[in-house]
Amino acid sequence: MTLKVFDLQCESGHIFEGWFGSADGYESQQARGLLACPVCGSSKVGKKLSAPRINVGHAREPQAPEKTDKTAVAAPASSQLMQLQGEILRHLRQIVRSTENVGEQFSEEARRMHEGVIEERAIRGTATAQERESLAQDGIVVMPIPDYLDDDRLQ
Incomplete structure (x- = not known):
């Protein structure tokens, strides 16, 4: 699954990342009022201009499978990710x-x-x-x- 990552900013100026499953994901969540700043909770959130991120992982040569088993961890849902980002930002602000x-x-x-x-x-x-x-x-x-x-x- 390809994720779209946007730099977002709330009306208070807090900047954070939003991860979406598709290009329409941001628009859909914005229209339904599901986006909120993880720092202050404001629902007035907009996209910032940012350089596109290019995923060139598919261009690499395939590697031989590893011999050892690895533990896999599932990525959190976008709501969990936003909550985690908010907690990290609050912790950093507390340190400052x-x-x-x-x-x-x-x-x-x-x-x-x-x-x-x-x-x-x-x-x-x-x-x-x-x-x-x-x-x-x-x-x-x-x-x-x-x-x-x-x-x-x-x-």
């Missing part, structure tokens, strides 16, 4: 909320922790591309956080 927002002092605080000047703690904030590059060159690992995971940047 548990960090201290140091704002524009992010690079300075990260460097001070790296050098042992202050105690390490989970922080978040803003940094320019040049500041992030300088931190990386000094062996300080930082990870960008999408705006939709950071409540402070959504306001």
Whole structure:
């Protein structure tokens, strides 16, 4: 079965994937009011522009069957998948909320922790591309956080 995967966005700006059994699946579920944001529950959901995903698995050379038995796992139904995606997004947002927002002092605080000047703690904030590059060159690992995971940047 070929699945159609669309990037969806609710009226609050939450972005998530929707997996559908056919190209008409999205339209049908949208018309029946079955689509909802897994983060906030909004039913005002639309497709975002996205690049198509091309499945070229059929172009590969067939492989010899493996000698050992493998356990197969069935993919969850689309409603279960949306619920799972929502739980993951809520968990990620909770992780972000548990960090201290140091704002524009992010690079300075990260460097001070790296050098042992202050105690390490989970922080978040803003940094320019040049500041992030300088931190990386000094062996300080930082990870960008999408705006939709950071409540402070959504306001």
